Amino acid sequence: MLNKIIKLSKKFIKIPSVSPYDLGCQKIIFKRLKKIGFTIENININKTNNLLAFKGKGKTLIFLGHTDVVPVGNIKKWKTNPFNPIIINDFLFGRGISDMKGSLAAMIVATESYIQENPFHKGRISFLITSDEESSGNDGTVKVVKILKKRKEMINYCLVGEPTSNTVLGDVIKNGRRGSLNVNLIIYGKQGHIAYPNLAENPIHKILNFVHQLVNFKWDKGNNYFQPSVLQISYISSGIKNITNVIPDFLKINFNIRYNTEINKKIIIFQVKKFLLKYNLKYKIKWVHSAKPFITKSGKLLKVVKKSIYKYNSFFPVLSTSGGTSDGRFFSDMNTEIIELGLVNKTIHKVNECVKIKDLLSLSIIYKNILKNIFI
Ligand SMILES: [Zn+2]
The missing domain is CATH 3.30.70.360 (Alpha-Beta Plaits)
Known part of the structure; x- marks a missing residue:
C-alpha cells in the first residue's frame, strides 16, 4: 500500500499544477477510478478542471480535494527541485505534497484497496476534485456543488483532505470553519x-x-x-x-x-x-x-472519523474550527456532515514542503477504515 501511495504522490508532484491549472493530474485520477468501477464526469469551466465521480448506491460519502498547488516562492530557498519528488530521511519533498497531493494519493489508494476487498459494498463513494482551490475558487467546487443541487443529489458525508494535522497525523481534525x-x-x-x-x-x-x-x-x-x-x-x-x-x-x-x-x-x-x-x-x-460559517457538531461521520483515528493512533483527535475557510463550506447548506482530515500542515505553502512517508500510509489506512465503517 505504501509503495502505491508514494508512486502516485510522486506522479502528482511531477506535474507543476500551479493554481488554477490541473495539467493532467485529474487524468491520472480518472484512469485509476475508472478501473475500479467509478462513473466519472469532467466538468471544466474556464481554466479550471473539475472531476466528479460516483460508485455505488445509497448514502453517499464524498472525498473532497484539489490538484492545484500554490507557486513555489523563492526557488533558491528550496533544497530540492519542487517539482521533482525526492525522499530524504523518510520525508517526501515536493510542492503540494502536504496540501494536498499526498492526501489525494492516500484517498485513491484507500478506495482501491477497500473496493478490492468489498466489490459489492453498501453506500455510494464519490470524489469531487477541483483545480482552483488555491486561487479564486470561482469555477471549482462551488460550481460543481451547484450542479449537484440542481440534480437534487444527496451528499450525506463530506470528507475534506486538507492538511489539518498539527504535529502528529490525526491529532487535529476540523469540524467547521469560520x-x-x-x-x-x-x-x-x-x-x-x-x-x-x-x-x-x-x-x-x-x-x-x-x-x-x-x-x-x-x-x-x-x-x-x-x-x-x-x-x-x-x-x-x-x-x-x-x-x-x-x-x-x-x-x-x-x-x-x-x-x-x-x-x-x-x-x-x-x-x-x-x-x-x-x-x-x-x-x-x-x-x-x-x-458562511459551518459546523458539524455531531453525527455519524464525526463519530467514524474519531474512532478510525483512535483505532490507529490510540488517541482521539482535537476538534478545531480555526484557520482559513475551505471548500467544505459549499456543502454547508446541503445538510451534509463535513469533516476535514489530512496531513501535517507544518510546511504547507512554504519552501521545502514535505511530508513524513509514514504519514501517507497512516492517512490512507485511516481513510480506508472510515470507508469500512461509514456505510454500516
Ligand atoms: Zn489545500
Missing part, C-alpha cells in the same frame, strides 16, 4: 492646502476614531465550537506620494471579518454602517462575502 466577509471602503473628504485645513476636510483625520472603534469592537464571545469573531485591516491608502502640502480628498480602507455562528453577515453590515453614521463619514462601500 465565515469570511471582506469590506472595501472609500471615505471621502475635501482636498485643500495643508496650511488651510479649515478650508478642507481630511479623510485621514476623519477616519481615526472610526477605525479605533472598529478594531476594538467585541463582536461576540465565541462559543463551544468557535473562537470570538475578529476583524483585521488589510489595506489603507490615501494622499499623493511625495506631495507634502495637499490634504487628500479620499481614503481607501479594506478589512476582513472572520466570524463565527454567533453572528451573521447582516449583523456585521448593520454594525459597520452604524459606526460610519456615528462618525458622520461620507463613504462608498463594497461587501464581498466569501464564506
Whole structure:
C-alpha cells in the first residue's frame, strides 16, 4: 500500500499544477477510478478542471480535494527541485505534497484497496476534485456543488483532505470553519492646502476614531465550537506620494471579518454602517462575502472519523474550527456532515514542503477504515 501511495504522490508532484491549472493530474485520477468501477464526469469551466465521480448506491460519502498547488516562492530557498519528488530521511519533498497531493494519493489508494476487498459494498463513494482551490475558487467546487443541487443529489458525508494535522497525523481534525466577509471602503473628504485645513476636510483625520472603534469592537464571545469573531485591516491608502502640502480628498480602507455562528453577515453590515453614521463619514462601500460559517457538531461521520483515528493512533483527535475557510463550506447548506482530515500542515505553502512517508500510509489506512465503517 505504501509503495502505491508514494508512486502516485510522486506522479502528482511531477506535474507543476500551479493554481488554477490541473495539467493532467485529474487524468491520472480518472484512469485509476475508472478501473475500479467509478462513473466519472469532467466538468471544466474556464481554466479550471473539475472531476466528479460516483460508485455505488445509497448514502453517499464524498472525498473532497484539489490538484492545484500554490507557486513555489523563492526557488533558491528550496533544497530540492519542487517539482521533482525526492525522499530524504523518510520525508517526501515536493510542492503540494502536504496540501494536498499526498492526501489525494492516500484517498485513491484507500478506495482501491477497500473496493478490492468489498466489490459489492453498501453506500455510494464519490470524489469531487477541483483545480482552483488555491486561487479564486470561482469555477471549482462551488460550481460543481451547484450542479449537484440542481440534480437534487444527496451528499450525506463530506470528507475534506486538507492538511489539518498539527504535529502528529490525526491529532487535529476540523469540524467547521469560520465565515469570511471582506469590506472595501472609500471615505471621502475635501482636498485643500495643508496650511488651510479649515478650508478642507481630511479623510485621514476623519477616519481615526472610526477605525479605533472598529478594531476594538467585541463582536461576540465565541462559543463551544468557535473562537470570538475578529476583524483585521488589510489595506489603507490615501494622499499623493511625495506631495507634502495637499490634504487628500479620499481614503481607501479594506478589512476582513472572520466570524463565527454567533453572528451573521447582516449583523456585521448593520454594525459597520452604524459606526460610519456615528462618525458622520461620507463613504462608498463594497461587501464581498466569501464564506458562511459551518459546523458539524455531531453525527455519524464525526463519530467514524474519531474512532478510525483512535483505532490507529490510540488517541482521539482535537476538534478545531480555526484557520482559513475551505471548500467544505459549499456543502454547508446541503445538510451534509463535513469533516476535514489530512496531513501535517507544518510546511504547507512554504519552501521545502514535505511530508513524513509514514504519514501517507497512516492517512490512507485511516481513510480506508472510515470507508469500512461509514456505510454500516
Ligand atoms: Zn489545500
